[in-house]
Amino acid sequence: MKKYTYIVAIAVSVLVASCGKEKAEVQVDNSPAVTVQVNKIAGSGNGQFLSFSGKIQSANSADLSTRMMGYVTKASVNVGDKVQKGQLLVSINNAELQARSSQVSAGIAEANAAFVSAQKNYKRFQNLFADNSATQKELDDVTANYEMAKARLESAKQMKNEVNSQFAYTNITAPFAGVITSKNVEAGDMANPGQTLISVEAPGDFEVMATVPETEISEIKKGVEVDVFVQALGKTLRGTVKEISSSARNSGGQYLLKVSLGKTDASILSGMFATVQFPIERRNTTEMVLIPKTAIVTKGQLSGVYTVSESGTAILRWLRLGRTFGEDVEVLSGLSADESYIVSADGKLYNGVKITEPGTSSQEKGVK
Structure with missing residues (x-):
């Protein structure tokens, strides 16, 4: 029994020793070091740009729309086309406006006939009143009728001007020479008031x-x-x-x-x-810490930079950034003057990866 116990003890000792050796071998990191370029932070106070x-x-650009609702009958341009000032771009069906224009024209003709008749009566009664053949009241009545006929004719003419101005919203033209940058309607589409139909920009x-x-x-x-x-x-x-x-x-x-x-x-x-x-001089920048934007690492809303640990590995440090000066960014917190950070790397950086600078081995870096 003692002999068997002794043999089992020896076997367990050998097994434990082999496992320990295997575990030690697993912990050895044989991954190659990443070659990096390192810069040293220095306070800067002589920058010249923000x-x-x-x-x-x-x-010079314009988004063209309409005040009229109707179907687009023609969209004669496409994106990228060059247009001249006054060139027709989009036509909208104006049948209702045409009918209203005809009604207004008929109203003008009627108002004009009434005005001509009232004007003749007014002149005739002026002559009769001068010859004492008409009373003052008769002249006043004729004068009032003449003024009303004149006002009705002017109102009809202004209504005609209003209708004519609305025709401009059914025929969309280029306000200046330029290039079509967007087109939001095609023939058959319904154009709505305020909707951008065509956008045009003046080049150069x-x-x-x-x-x-x-x-x-x-x-x-x-x-x-x-x-x-x-x-x-x-x-x-x-x-x-x-x-x-x-x-x-x-x-x-x-x-x-x-x-x-x-x-x-x-x-x-x-x-x-x-x-x-x-070109603005920086103010109170004697202790300003600047790093290039290319060295910044972003993850979500966080910004950071990789620094070098004492053991020669990369460590990601989160920063609070400030203003931008050219290609540099101000570091408000997270780095201080005389510290070093990694500018670029020949491989993928992550926390704990071994790094080395050109001409320096990772072992030397770690000792340093």
């Missing part, structure tokens, strides 16, 4: 609509020249601030401003996003 996002739009004259927070709006002046970076084209254009809103009541606390773009050969289009850079 940047705000905006969108390019045509300086663009502006940027940008929003500025209240902390910076007082530093921006009308007429200042700015740089406008068009992201889709990768080009920087020159512009001039031409309008600055004095109220943020209807814009969510953001002040709207317009930047007029100068003549350029760049193929800019309405709706392109742009970044407007204002």
